[in-house]
Amino acid sequence: MKPDDKKIWEKLTDSNDRWRKKKKGKEDYQTINAVIDANTTKILSNLQSKGIIDSITGTIASGKESGVFLATLGPKGKLICEDLSIESPIVIKVFRTSTLNFRSIEKYISGDIRFKKYSKKTRNVIKLWVEKEYRNLSRSTLAGVNVPKPILVKNNVLLMELIGTNGIPSPLLRITPDEATEIMMITILDQIRRLYQKADLIHADLSPYNIVVKESIPFLIDMSQSVISSHPRAEEFLERDLNNILFYFSKRGVDTPETEIIFENIVNNSPDSVKEIIL
Ligand SMILES: Nc1ncnc2c1ncn2[C@@H]1O[C@H](COP(=O)(O)OP(=O)(O)OP(=O)(O)O)[C@@H](O)[C@H]1O
Ligand SMILES: [Mg+2]
Structure with missing residues (x-):
């Protein structure tokens, strides 16, 4: 300098x-x-x-x-x-x-x-x-x-x-093990679904390192790489995001659904919410 x-x-x-x-x-x-x-x-x-x-x-x-x-x-x-x-x-x-x-x-x-x-x-x-x-x-x-x-x-x-x-940044999901619950997983999957269906976007680098948890509500951050759904590799990126999240929760003892079931639900704009197909 x-x-x-x-x-x-x-x-x-x-x-x-x-x-x-x-x-x-x-x-x-x-x-x-x-x-x-x-x-x-x-x-x-x-x-x-x-x-x-x-x-x-x-x-x-x-x-x-x-x-x-x-x-x-x-x-x-x-x-x-x-x-x-x-x-x-x-x-x-x-x-x-x-x-x-x-x-x-x-x-x-x-x-x-x-x-x-x-x-x-x-x-x-x-x-x-x-x-x-x-x-x-x-x-x-x-x-x-x-x-x-x-x-x-x-x-x-x-x-x-x-x-x-109060001006203090909330922590990442990765460092808040108590937040690794079924309801947190469902909320994140619902956010991925909303992102795809309402914003036409795929995060494309989603992991517990890019989710900040404020008062038990997950916020997705770090979106420069996010792409719209017509991107030629959109499906590959979506599948990778889902795998990262499901893998994280399954490692922490949460009952996790198959990636394909969630993938289909999101891509086909199914009327059932993620919660409905999991619970
Ligand atoms: N809006 C925000 N509110 C609170 N914390 C944030 C916010 N944006 C970023 N952070 C914090 O800063 C860190 C880095 O931000 P981000 O992930 O966007 O950058 P990055 O260049 O991808 O860094 P990394 O390579 O570490 O992922 C995040 O892990 C998070 O802890
Ligand atoms: Mg990041």
Whole structure:
């Protein structure tokens, strides 16, 4: 991180107390540096000067391909979010432009008719990938699927609702063993069904690592790879999602139905709910 960027970062994290003190050391700047490049710093700083965000107050996750941060809303952000019934703080997901694996994302973009013609230039593909998550979250929200509501997207930066309580992010299904119940499995399968039938989408990377549980309600997150049902590999992705979920619950002692039965129910738009065919 260059000295100038460091200053911008200090401003971006200014009104925060604990995180700023914690993140001040050299090592912490290196962590930030790994996710946030100069262009991203500019975008975030812009969002701050426009009054959309107030400051970045913490890190939720820092993975290979993205960094996920908590941020408080500025005056303009508050107005935008009031309309969407979203409270402060919110989540900022920053996609790491240097590590995005083009070969792996290609298969989710090509074949999706929404992105029929696109330029394969690196910067464009990243933009498209982030926009795809924004659009998938919007479609899902409109269809009544439990996902974080998206707020806005700018290049490699996506702002969305925090799934959490009192500003604290809710945990992943993977780390809440008490939530591995039959009713949780049924609710997740119903969400997959709603996603397919009402939003015409398949998550395509669904696992207990991409489900956040808030007050025993599952929320599907991480949707940049999600595809619409006319994608040539849609059925393969849907089957994989179902297998991941059913395998997880069966390992934890829940009586699980055959993948095919649920698959047929979802794809054929059967009038019976998942609950009706399981119980
Ligand atoms: N809207 C949200 N509300 C609460 N927590 C979130 C939200 N979005 C992301 N997270 C947290 O941040 C982590 C990473 O987010 P996400 O899965 O979208 O990114 P990713 O790049 O796919 O990371 P990974 O490779 O670790 O899956 C999630 O596992 C979750 O704990
Ligand atoms: Mg994820």
